[in-house]
Amino acid sequence: xxxxxxxxxxATLVTPGEKSLLSKxxxxxxxxxxxxxxxxxAAKDNAKAIDALQDALWxxxxxxxxxxxxxxxxSGKDGTVRAVxxxxxxxGVQVTPFGRPSEEELAHDFLWRIxxxxxxxxxxxxxxxxxxxxxxxxxxxxxxxxDAVERRYEQINAxxxxxxxxxxxxxxxxxxxxxxxxxxxxxxxxxxxxxxxKFNPSDLEDRKLWDDYQRAYxxxxxxxxxxHAPWRVVPSDRKWQRNAIIAATVRKTLEDxxxxxxxxxxxxxxxxxx
Ligand code: ATP
Numbered sequence: 417x418x419x420x421x422x423x424x425x426x427a428t429l430v431t432p433g434e435k436s437l438l439s440k441x442x443x444x445x446x447x448x449x450x451x452x453x454x455x456x457x458a459a460k461d462n463a464k465a466i467d468a469l470q471d472a473l474w475x476x477x478x479x480x481x482x483x484x485x486x487x488x489x490x491s492g493k494d495g496t497v498r499a500v501x502x503x504x505x506x507x508g509v510q511v512t513p514f515g516r517p518s519e520e521e522l523a524h525d526f527l528w529r530i531x532x533x534x535x536x537x538x539x540x541x542x543x544x545x546x547x548x549x550x551x552x553x554x555x556x557x558x559x560x561x562x563d564a565v566e567r568r569y570e571q572i573n574a575x576x577x578x579x580x581x582x583x584x585x586x587x588x589x590x591x592x593x594x595x596x597x598x599x600x601x602x603x604x605x606x607x608x609x610x611x612x613x614k615f616n617p618s619d620l621e622d623r624k625l626w627d628d629y630q631r632a633y634x635x636x637x638x639x640x641x642x643x644h645a646p647w648r649v650v651p652s653d654r655k656w657q658r659n660a661i662i663a664a665t666v667r668k669t670l671e672d673x674x675x676x677x678x679x680x681x682x683x684x685x686x687x688x689x690x
Contacts, residue, residue: 420458421668423448424661428648436637436649438630443594445651445661455660459499462663467503469670470540474508476675479583480535483666484546487591488629489619490601492652493544496591499659500666501542510535513544526550526568527575534579541584547572551636556628569639576645586645587669589662590633591652595626 427448430436449455473479485493501509512533521529527547535541551572555565576586593601602623605615622629641647648665652658 420448421664424664428650428661428665430637430641430647430649432641432643432646436634436641436647438592438634438637438649441592441649441651443592443597443651443653445654445657449657449660452656455656459656459659459663462660462667463500463503465667466501466540466663466670467505467508469667469673469675470504470508472675472677473540473670473673474538475677477538477678479585479673479675480537480539480541481666481670481673482535482541482543482579482584482586484543484548484586484588485591486546486548486552486589486633487652488593488598488626488633489616489622490598490605491591491593492655492658493591495655496589496658496662497542497544499655500663501540504540508538509540509542511542511544514546514549527571531575534584537583547575548636548640552629552632553622555632555635556625569636572640573642573645576640576642580644585669585673587666588640588645588647589665590637590647590649591658592649593652597653598623598626 427442427445473481485496487493497511501511510533514529514533517526517529530543530547533541533543550560551565551568554560555562579586602615602619605611637647637649650658650661
């Protein structure tokens, strides 16, 4: 267990201050995960362990965990939520998807809606997309002035430092798929009737901008992988590898946080239920 999480860290972490070299990173993890059955079993065990740890986090009531999922269309953000947090009760995990900002959201600074969704003490928050859209789609499509986007990297770092200083551990995963894998997943959305609903013609427009998105991701990874909130790039062409890596990392993070059930200042034997 310890050994595998170390291998996973080595394969995924973007060392703060160093280049992420996104284009050179593998989109499969065949060097560290070879046995699919075993990896699926481990992911299930880890999902159960995450539930137990979440229970203690809630009982302790002093800290929270924020899991950020970023990735290009079809990279598997929804599937990850389903696989990693499927044992957790709905009370302990709060999933927030970030789509195009509303008029109200656009009338505020870009972090306003993000901060409002940050998990309260005792809760695991999961962001499906996040503040990083404001330096990804916004940069690629020129939705804000370039100098405003430029300032956002430091603003995001300061925001994440603020969360960390106030008891929220921040885990950031970039789900890294290849362009070929995206083509297959988009094609499946056209070919399989039960997946048709997932197809959005605008995904094809974004696909044309693949290189621009990769570059924008690379800059965000380079500039926002910090000691307090490092990025992890997860090889995600194989869903079972992606789930195994993320479940193991979330579990390890919660184990390191070591949430404790509070000790009552009374003795159970002092009470009698009649
Ligand atoms: P997903 O692909 O995340 O599973 P989806 O395709 O069903 O979701 P929505 O969740 O409705 O769509 O919205 C996602 C879209 O919103 C993406 O195209 C994303 O780039 C866009 N988006 C998210 N944040 C912003 C932002 N700050 N500014 C502009 N567009 C944004």
